[in-house]
Every structure is written in C-alpha cells, then in structure tokens.
Amino acid sequence: MPEMPEVETIRRDVIKKALRKTVDSLEINYAKIVKSPIQIFKKALIGNQFKSIDRIGKLLIVKIDKSPYYLLLHLKMTGQIIYRKQNRLLIGGHSNGIRDKDVEINSLPNKHTHVIFNFSDGSKFFFNDMRKFGYLKIVNEDELKKIKEQYGIEPLTKKFTFENLKSVLKNRKTNIKAVLLNQKLVSGLGNIYVDEVLFKSKILPNRPAQYLKEQEIKAIIENANQIILKAIKYRGTTFSNYMDASGRKGNYSQFLRVFGHQGEKCSDCGQGLVTKIKIAGRGTHFCSKCQV
C-alpha cells in the first residue's frame, strides 16, 4: 500500500533514527521475508551501522557502514517499518477511545512482525507485513546498480520532464493508467496517486497512452509533482494500514478527490459521479464527466 510519499516519509523520519546505531542482533521470525541467505543477511548487518538511507521509487536502500553491502527494504502492499526507542508495551489505561486494533498495532512485536533489528542502545526496528509480500534483501554495489537501472522516471526528480514522459508514451498502446503504474516506465506512483493525478489532469484512465495530447502530458508532469509533494508534506495516505516509522497514520486521505469516493458527486464539476471500475487489473476511480 505504501507508494512513494509513504516510503519517503518513512525514509525521512523513521529510518533516520537508526543511523549510526550498531545492529546488535536480529530476530527473524519468518525467514521467507528475507530474500538473501540468512547467514549473508546476518553477517552483513550484525555489528555494523546504517550509514545512509536512500530511496528509489518505493524501494528503500540502506548503505551499511564498513561493509560493501546494501540493505534493501520493500513494503509492497502492507509492509511497515516501525522504530521504537524501547520495546514498551501499552499497559492498561487506554480508555480514551483507543480501539483494540490500535493497541494491537502498538504492542510490538505483533503477529505480523517478521524481522526485528535490535540496536545497541536498546532501540528497535520492527518489520511488519500482514500479507508477507514485502521483503528485505542484501545486495552488493553491482546488484544495486542493476536494480536502479530498472526504474523509470520519477516525480520530483530531474528526469521527470515533459520530453521524457512524451517519449515513454510514444507508441505505447496500453492505457495511461497501466503506464503510470509500471515502475519500469514511471516510478513512485501507485494505484491511489495515479487515480488522483489523472483526475486532476482531466484524463480518463483508459485512454491509450500514445494518443495523449502535449497539454495532457504536461498536466501529468505538473500534477504528479504537486500531488506527491503535498502527500509527502502530509506524511502520506493511510487508507487502511499504512503507518509511518513512529506508528502514526498519514494525513493525506482528506485530500483524496476520487480514490475511495466512488458513488459520490465529483468534487470538481459537482455534476458527474465518481465511478469505480477495473482498469489495468486495479480498482480505478474517475469522474466520467470532467475526465475525458
């Protein structure tokens, strides 16, 4: 579920907390979530520190100090990375509207905690993933380079230009939504933000990519940058279970115009109905009146 703004939020204020702290030990409760041999995984991390944290698209890249390796973390649909200074459980006293679900999320580890990083100062990272699609992986410089090469142009970066997007769309027979979701072509956007970007750009998601007008391509560039920037500012969108590294929800949900608003009047034209259909295999929301 986390798309680029959510992963960036985590990168900025969650993982940073663990910079320059030594990994004392690792607890791996579900080995399949680690996509490297466990021995290599442990050897690369234990006794070392996180030197820096980078991101490409929705992938987090941790440079490990005193090691030629990098730790990759991908959250896929339901992954969480939560940092705690101490592994303190909430004990009683939450009669002020906190639901059982919140308590469960706040008590770590929980049944979806697959890997725990124990740092030497007593703080911890919890890698949680309900659906177990996410992963952790150790790679070397070469492997990292190859992975990075697979990613397409990304909003808020230098390469996200009209000319570049135009050449991505050229001769592309599939619909614009599938193109914007394809991380090899355009990286960072996911199902929520693609719907929002196309809504703001007044483009129907099933339009064949190759026939978009120049003005529409420019609108996508501008609106993607704007929406992503604002979503980062508001710490991402929590639709069901995204949380930042401190276990807090994102606040961008209030700005969503079409995603999750099916059946409502369009908030822009006031006339059309927000419609939900399946495009590119995903639930797709749009106003059939003002998107053309």
Place this chain on the structure above:
DNA sequence: AAGATTGTTGCTTA
C-alpha cells in the same frame, strides 16, 4: 461466501 485490497514478478500469449 465470493470478491476485493495501496505492489511486483513471472508466465503465457500474441
């Protein structure tokens, strides 16, 4: 109870 869910990959088909 069937169908849906914010991501990606790998298979099949054209």
Place this chain on the structure above:
DNA sequence: TTAAGCAACAATCT
C-alpha cells in the same frame, strides 16, 4: 524481442 494481460504471492475485510 517486445508488449500486454493475468495469476500468484498471503491475509484480512466486506
């Protein structure tokens, strides 16, 4: 060789 369309991954919710 490339592109497009799906199923699969697994758990939970409606």
